[in-house]
Amino acid sequence: MAKVFIDPGHNYSGADTGAAGFGLKEQDISVLVAQRLKPMLEKNGFSVRMSREKITDVVAGGLSASLSGRAQAANDWGADIFISIHCNAANTKAYGCETYCVSTGGNAGKLARLVQNHMPDETGRYDRGVKTANFAVLTRTSMPAILVETAFIDNYDDNKFLASSSGREKCAAAICKGVCEYFGVEYNSESEEELMSKEYDELKAKNDSQDKIINEIGVDIQSNKNDIDGIKNSLKRYDYVDENMPAWAVPTITKLVTKGFLKGDENGKLNLTEDQLRLYTVNDRAGLYGE
Numbered sequence: 001m002a003k004v005f006i007d008p009g010h011n012y013s014g015a016d017t018g019a020a021g022f023g024l025k026e027q028d029i030s031v032l033v034a035q036r037l038k039p040m041l042e043k044n045g046f047s048v049r050m051s052r053e054k055i056t057d058v059v060a061g062g063l064s065a066s067l068s069g070r071a072q073a074a075n076d077w078g079a080d081i082f083i084s085i086h087c088n089a090a091n092t093k094a095y096g097c098e099t100y101c102v103s104t105g106g107n108a109g110k111l112a113r114l115v116q117n118h119m120p121d122e123t124g125r126y127d128r129g130v131k132t133a134n135f136a137v138l139t140r141t142s143m144p145a146i147l148v149e150t151a152f153i154d155n156y157d158d159n160k161f162l163a164s165s166s167g168r169e170k171c172a173a174a175i176c177k178g179v180c181e182y183f184g185v186e187y188n189s190e191s192e193e194e195l196m197s198k199e200y201d202e203l204k205a206k207n208d209s210q211d212k213i214i215n216e217i218g219v220d221i222q223s224n225k226n227d228i229d230g231i232k233n234s235l236k237r238y239d240y241v242d243e244n245m246p247a248w249a250v251p252t253i254t255k256l257v258t259k260g261f262l263k264g265d266e267n268g269k270l271n272l273t274e275d276q277l278r279l280y281t282v283n284d285r286a287g288l289y290g291e
């Protein structure tokens with residue numbers, strides 16, 4: 001079971017607090033995204049540890065100790081990958097998502113690309129791509145490490161996105177998908193929305209199969225009806241030259257009755273099948289019974 005270390009960026013208070021915008025704090029958002037990401041990763045079979053479990057958690061007092069503490073915890077645990085979660089901030093105009101690694105060449109670069117590939121599609125944020133930087137948490141970790149800047153907390157639209165639980169859920173899903181791809185694991189999601197659509201698909205499949213059975217029974221009933229009609233037709237008898245007899249047979253049968261070739265039973269019933277009507281008619285046309 002691969003070990004994923006999640007580092008919700010910054011501290012609740014003291015040194016190493018994060019950026020802020022429109023009343024939101026980066027150190028809170030990073031934990032909220034991580035709290036969604038952890039169960040998603042666990043659902044996909046990963047073992048997960050976090051540098052901060054709760055919004056009020058603080059890793060260490062000073063800035064350098066805070067950054068080293070995160071890297072050290074991941075190193076001590078023997079994590080396979082390290083993911084630091086942050087919100088960006090600039091001049092209120094910049095927006096979008098980006099993912100950092102120390103170098104794009106190695107496994108960290110691969111992980112950064114896989115995660116960043118999902119971020120814009122999943123979150124609807126502008127794609128700022130994969131970037132390199134020597135952030136302390138990326139250089140002090142001994143496993144492939146990335147830092148995800150989910151969106152700009154000081155940009156109005158990005159901030160609204162980060163403030164919504166659905167937005168944070170999407171950030172977590174994008175990261176989870178990238179991690180699954182990195183380890184070659186098929187992504188398995190069970191968000192409420194996707195569960196509902198799964199339920200719908202299952203119901204629809206059930207419905208479709210019932211429709212199919214009903215259609216097949218319908219076809220059976222129709223073919224049985226055709227068989228019965230065929231049997232009825234083959235059993236049908238023509239006793240008299242009347243409106244029941246096919247018009248094409250009437251001249252021949254009339255002639256045969258008139259000439260006394262056909263007499264019928266004691267009650268005068270001819271008891272002819274349709275096949276017999278055909279045979280007499282064909283013979284008559286061939287001249288067998290004269291004029």
Ligand SMILES: [Zn+2]
Nearest residue numbers: 009018086087
């Ligand atoms: Zn940050």
